Amino acid sequence: MxxxxxxxxxxxxxxxxxxxxxxxxxxxxGVSQKTSTALGMSGAVVFVNTLxxxxxxxxxxxxLKPYDLEYLQTIAFILVIAALVQFVEIVLKKLLPxxxxxxxxxxxxxxxxxxxxxxxxxxxxRNYTFLQAVFFGFSAGLGFTMxxxxxxxIRERLETCDIPEAFKGMPITLIAASLVSVAFVGFxxxxxx
Amino acid sequence: MSVVIxxxxxxxxxxxxxxxxSFASRVFAxxxxxxxxxxxxxxxxxxxxACGFSxxxxxxxxxxxDGVSPSKCxxxxxxxxxxxxxxxxxxxxxxxxxxxxxxxxxxxxxAGMKYDYQGVHDCHAANMLSGGMSQCFYGCxxxxxCQHACPFGAIEAVNGLARVNPEKCTGCGxxxxxxxxxxxxxxxxxxxxxxxxxxxEKGGIAKKNCKVCCIGCMKCQKVCPNDAITVREYLAxxxxxxxxxxxxxxxxxxxxxxHDAMHERLPYEPDDQQQVANAx
Numbered sequence: 001m002x003x004x005x006x007x008x009x010x011x012x013x014x015x016x017x018x019x020x021x022x023x024x025x026x027x028x029x030g031v032s033q034k035t036s037t038a039l040g041m042s043g044a045v046v047f048v049n050t051l052x053x054x055x056x057x058x059x060x061x062x063x064l065k066p067y068d069l070e071y072l073q074t075i076a077f078i079l080v081i082a083a084l085v086q087f088v089e090i091v092l093k094k095l096l097p098x099x100x101x102x103x104x105x106x107x108x109x110x111x112x113x114x115x116x117x118x119x120x121x122x123x124x125x126r127n128y129t130f131l132q133a134v135f136f137g138f139s140a141g142l143g144f145t146m147x148x149x150x151x152x153x154i155r156e157r158l159e160t161c162d163i164p165e166a167f168k169g170m171p172i173t174l175i176a177a178s179l180v181s182v183a184f185v186g187f188x189x190x191x192x193x
Numbered sequence: 194m195s196v197v198i199x200x201x202x203x204x205x206x207x208x209x210x211x212x213x214x215s216f217a218s219r220v221f222a223x224x225x226x227x228x229x230x231x232x233x234x235x236x237x238x239x240x241x242x243a244c245g246f247s248x249x250x251x252x253x254x255x256x257x258x259d260g261v262s263p264s265k266c267x268x269x270x271x272x273x274x275x276x277x278x279x280x281x282x283x284x285x286x287x288x289x290x291x292x293x294x295x296x297x298x299x300x301x302x303x304a305g306m307k308y309d310y311q312g313v314h315d316c317h318a319a320n321m322l323s324g325g326m327s328q329c330f331y332g333c334x335x336x337x338x339c340q341h342a343c344p345f346g347a348i349e350a351v352n353g354l355a356r357v358n359p360e361k362c363t364g365c366g367x368x369x370x371x372x373x374x375x376x377x378x379x380x381x382x383x384x385x386x387x388x389x390x391x392x393x394e395k396g397g398i399a400k401k402n403c404k405v406c407c408i409g410c411m412k413c414q415k416v417c418p419n420d421a422i423t424v425r426e427y428l429a430x431x432x433x434x435x436x437x438x439x440x441x442x443x444x445x446x447x448x449x450x451x452h453d454a455m456h457e458r459l460p461y462e463p464d465d466q467q468q469v470a471n472a473x
Binding site: 076160 | 198199202203206207210213214217218221222223313314315318341
């Protein structure tokens with residue numbers, strides 16, 4: 001239990017995927033304009049990240065490891081994640097239309113989200129057990145959610161600010177993102193035994 | 194030989210996923226009404242949400258499945274709405290295209306400033322400080338909340354007054370819902386003459402605050418041949434169902450606050466800001 005809590009802290013704060021590891025920057029900048037869209041994207045990431053962590057762990061453990069094929073992890077995981085997202089989309093469309101509608105366009109977008117691939121690869125590098133891997137994927141998704149919602153709040157405020165002409169739009173967004181990232185460096189000193 | 198196993202595994206994985214996905218898409222196939230797609234193509238695709246649905250996809254679905262009128266989409270042209278109605282074989286109902294109009298002329302020159310506002314560049318924020326910095330309580334604040342809200346770039350807020358470009362305006366009404374003063378009105382696109390004032394104060398008081406306000410003098414009401422104008426609470430209102438755009442009201446208006454808003458684009462006043470700066 002204590003171990004899982006440590007993983008939660010690690011994935012959400014110390015190694016926040018967006019703000020410390022710089023994974024998933026594209027959706028972080030792309031869909032953080034409104035809190036509502038940020039929530040939709042985050043929900044999809046948490047969902048897919050958890051599932052993908054489980055499946056990639058199984059693939060690694062029972063297909064790649066027995067044949068010493070660890071060097072194929074990247075390509076195999078990309079394959080697995082893409083197929084998984086497609087499969088989840090098809091199934092959701094049929095069985096859970098409300099959830100499918102809520103996740104909307106964000107679900108297929110996640111196919112190419114490097115945060116998902118990142119958590120799959122980190123799971124393997126750190127030799128997590130199955131339960132730990134799934135939980136790490138889940139917490140990384142939560143960390144992504146937190147970063148996205150925090151930042152969408154900032155961006156909504158930025159909209160009404162009187163910003164110098166040269167900084168309007170993406171420049172001020174990038175500056176704000178770097179400041180939030182700097183704030184998260186504060187967590188880097190935390191060491192969990 | 195050592196190459197065979199990795200190739201087999203990755204190839205096998207890919208084959209497995211490919212077969213699995215095609216199998217899944219058969220098993221979990223969802224019937225999609227192809228009419229929805231067709232209707233979706235006939236909609237403008239602006240995804241502005243003015244119809245009250247989640248976007249053009251949502252409206253297309255509602256039109257086909259729930260019998261919602263295609264004229265719900267205010268952005269679409271009359272021809273577009275007719276095309277949808279024809280495609281589905283339904284009566285499209287009354288189609289009236291609307292256009293947004295800011296019923297105020299209170300630029301910084303016309304209506305003075307109560308105070309120097311330095312806060313957030315947003316009408317709602319300014320409105321919280323004793324109803325904005327314009328001397329007229331009813332008039333346009335001019336910080337452009339409507340301009341930011343407009344998905345079509347049809348509004349420009351310059352010199353303390355928002356103005357709608359009727360060529361770009363699609364009548365979606367998003368700006369009207371954003372205006373804290375409620376002075377953006379949707380009018381039928383063919384109406385010309387409009388009372389460009391929202392002030393309900395007595396003539397004398399209104400005149401102190403703004404040079405081009407309606408003072409409720411009743412002249413337009415008397416001259417109107419179709420009884421389309423009524424003055425209520427010191428403000429003239431035009432009933433567009435009766436108005437024939439004769440323009441007599443505009444001729445007699447002593448404050449010249451009735452304008453043919455469709456044809457004459459109100460001139461911008463580039464020197465306004467300078468004047469305000471000088472006055473302070």
